[in-house]
Amino acid sequence: MDQRDLELRNLTYGLFVELGRAPTVREVAERAHAARDDVEAAWRRLHDAHALVLNPATTELRMANPFSAVPTAYRVQASGRWWYANCAWDAFGVCAALYVDGRIETSCPDCGEPIAVEVRDERPDDERLLFHCLVPAAHWWDDIVFT
Amino acid sequence: MNLFRSEEHIERWLDGRAPGATIPVAKLTELAHAWWHDRISAEWRPHTREQNQAILEGLGLTGAFWRLP
Numbered sequence: 001m002d003q004r005d006l007e008l009r010n011l012t013y014g015l016f017v018e019l020g021r022a023p024t025v026r027e028v029a030e031r032a033h034a035a036r037d038d039v040e041a042a043w044r045r046l047h048d049a050h051a052l053v054l055n056p057a058t059t060e061l062r063m064a065n066p067f068s069a070v071p072t073a074y075r076v077q078a079s080g081r082w083w084y085a086n087c088a089w090d091a092f093g094v095c096a097a098l099y100v101d102g103r104i105e106t107s108c109p110d111c112g113e114p115i116a117v118e119v120r121d122e123r124p125d126d127e128r129l130l131f132h133c134l135v136p137a138a139h140w141w142d143d144i145v146f147t
Numbered sequence: 148m149n150l151f152r153s154e155e156h157i158e159r160w161l162d163g164r165a166p167g168a169t170i171p172v173a174k175l176t177e178l179a180h181a182w183w184h185d186r187i188s189a190e191w192r193p194h195t196r197e198q199n200q201a202i203l204e205g206l207g208l209t210g211a212f213w214r215l216p
Contacts, residue, residue, distance in 0.1 A: 001193055013187045051193060066183050087148035092179030097186040109149045110156035117150070117172065122180050129172040130151045132160075136167065137203070138216045147148065 001049055008032060008042045009051050013064055017098070020081045022061040022069035050141055063144070066093030073109075078102030087147075088131050095119045168212045178206055 001009070011032055015023035025043070029036045040059045047054045053063035061069040068074075068084040074091040076083045078100050085091035088106070095102040104117045118125040140147045150172065151157045157169060170178075181202045185191050196215050203213045 006192070010189055010191055013191070014189070017187050049193065066179070066186065088150045089148045089175060089179055090183070092176050093183030093186070096180040096183040099184070104150075106150055108152050108156055110151060110160040113152065115150055115152070119176065122176060124172045124176050127171060127173045128152075130154065130157060130169050131148070131172055131175040132151055132157045132167060132169045133148050133212075134161075134164070134167040136212045137214055141216075 001046070001051065005042045005045055005049075005051075008034070008039060009046050012043075012046075012052065012061070016061075016064050016067055017079075020083070022064065022067075025059055050144075053144055066090030066097055073106050075105045076102050077105075089133075092119060092124075096122070168208075170208070174206060178202070178208070181206065 008028065012023060012028055015027060015031060019027075025036050025039050028034075029039045032039065043052065043054055043059060043061075046052050052061060053065070054060065055062045063069060063086050066085050066089070068086045068090070070084065072084045072086060074085040074088060076085050076091050076094040078095050079098050083094050085094050085104075091104045091106070101121070102119045104119065106115050107113060108115055115129065117129065135147045151160065154169070157166070182199070200215050203209070203215075
């Protein structure tokens, strides 16, 4: 990852947090004073480096982990906004990345019962819950959306 | 990568599939903070595989399941 791609990656993440949603290629290009084609090419390289995730058929962001660009089963209230996270790990990651307390809302994938967890000082308020990771670490990036 | 109410719910959800790894949510919170804390920093640099493996091992997440490629 060269310095320019790193700068565009960090700008993309910064805009995600500033806007409360995924920025578009145009928004990143305008802020970076760069050509849209250059941002698209950088995003593709960053996607290949697992530094962000694009939609397969477009140049739209799908994930800027731990943030999700699309609605998911993991909603996080933090820094005065609601965010979507890609999974349970990322849901706690949103609080970690923003350096704030927060509230995670989801539902049990088995029974559908709502689950809500408050995160205070980097601790969950309900320690009875369990996290299950189905895919071994060696295969997380084989299909990151499934993982 | 999901949250469940209990082992019973995980087993039912697996419905015969081979289980992965289960950890308490408090451990997950520690993991999330170690893994993601620098993600929006302007000083962020890509983690190396070794850095990420060290985060997992530091939390006791060892063995073949947690071995990164």
